[in-house]
Amino acid sequence: MSADERREAVLRAARVEFGQHGYAAATTEAIARRVGVSQPYLFRLFPSKKAIFLASIDYCFDRLELRFEAAADGLTGEDALTAMGLSYNGLLEDRPVLQMQLQMWSAACHDDEVRALARRRLAGLWQQIARLSGTDEKRIMQFMASGMLLNVFAALELPRITEQLGEALMGLVDTRPTP
Amino acid sequence: MSADERREAVLRAARVEFGQHGYAAATTEAIARRVGVSQPYLFRLFPSKKAIFLASIDYCFDRLELRFEAAADGLTGEDALTAMGLSYNGLLEDRPVLQMQLQMWSAACHDDEVRALARRRLAGLWQQIARLSGTDEKRIMQFMASGMLLNVFAALELPRITEQLGEALMGLVDTRPTP
DNA sequence: CAGCAAAGTTAGTGACCAATCACTAATGAT
DNA sequence: ATCATTAGTGATTGGTCACTAACTTTGCTG
DSSP, rough: OOHHHHHHHHHHHHHHHHHHHOOOOOOHHHHHHHHHHHHGHHHHHSSHHHHHHHHHHHHHHHHHHHHEEEHHTTOOOOHHHHHHHHHHHGGGGGHHHHHHHHHHHHHHTTOHHHHHHHHHHHHHHHHHHHHHHOOOHHHHHHHHHHHHHHHHHHHTTOHHHHHHHHHHHHHSSSSOOOO | OOOHHHHHHHHHHHHHHHHHHHHHEEEEEHHHHHTTOOOGGGHHHSSSSSHHHHHHHHHHHHHHHHHHHTTTOOHHHHHHHHHHHHHHGGGSSSHHHHHHHHHHHHTTTTTTHHHHHHHHHHHHHHHHHHHOOOHHHHHHHHHHHHHHHHHHHHHHHHHHHHHHHHHHHHTTOOOOOOO
């Protein structure tokens, strides 16, 4: 397998480990085991543990932005927001991604690099949502806030409540999210 | 100083350390230094590091509930919610508390005890807000979601934006923030 | 003041973990 | 066939950290 493919595999594994245990408690050993390579080899693919973490953050945001782009395709305004909200709700099944996002905010508390990256990517996401929906700032804030609450409910492992919550927050009436 | 007073001091210090660094990365050494006692003595006051963390969570929720109780005193409905929202916004100056809350959600991802406590205390807070405001579920969800977004902005150290956000989310003033 | 309990310390241990180093196996171009 | 590059490993190391054991100090009370 090429180094690039391995790096991709590492990011997938790292997202799970970091999401479950947080940056500090996740071990490079566990990531390596999940990938199926030796632990030292991670340091051939990435310069440091933190580099893996930062790359994982980018990886998650990249995927999320692609997802939003696809969901809002051809839609505008409140319709686009709804579609993106449903798409995010569908992401609930991929818990590692949500957990990873929570872990990122936590890590941002004390690490300058993480905070800088998190700010940049959140701003980018914000602008993307604004561009795709065209709705006003206040509405986007509500949208973002809903997402944050969904993250927390995912962390607390309340999937049923989370679904109801998603519907309530999106202002939906009995629609079934199947993106 | 009595052991009980020390325990209280430990919780104050622990809240800051856990909030800044997260559960795993925070060290008992740093907590002890902040309190002004030797590190091993913490283990006379608490059975383990996790016990300190769990007690810190309780400590934060206790303070928050007291704060909400005071803010909503004599008010009902939307007025009570607004008062509590402003009170929470004021809490932004006590960043350790907000960061501690984020760290709690993160830790809940992988620790059963933390998750159980977090669920219990969040449910309690939810009920308190419902009791004090008397508003419907959807409105309370929005209120909670706003709080979560405020936490994230606190983690990203965006106080100015956070203030505007607080106002916008509470629906107080229709300002036009530009993030 | 004796004695005793609670408050607090110093010194230490075992476990764990990120990162390094020196090495081997496979691949592919000339 | 040979050489060079790429993929990958085992052993180790330096450092950190939660937690323990054994000891000392302080302050109160009969």
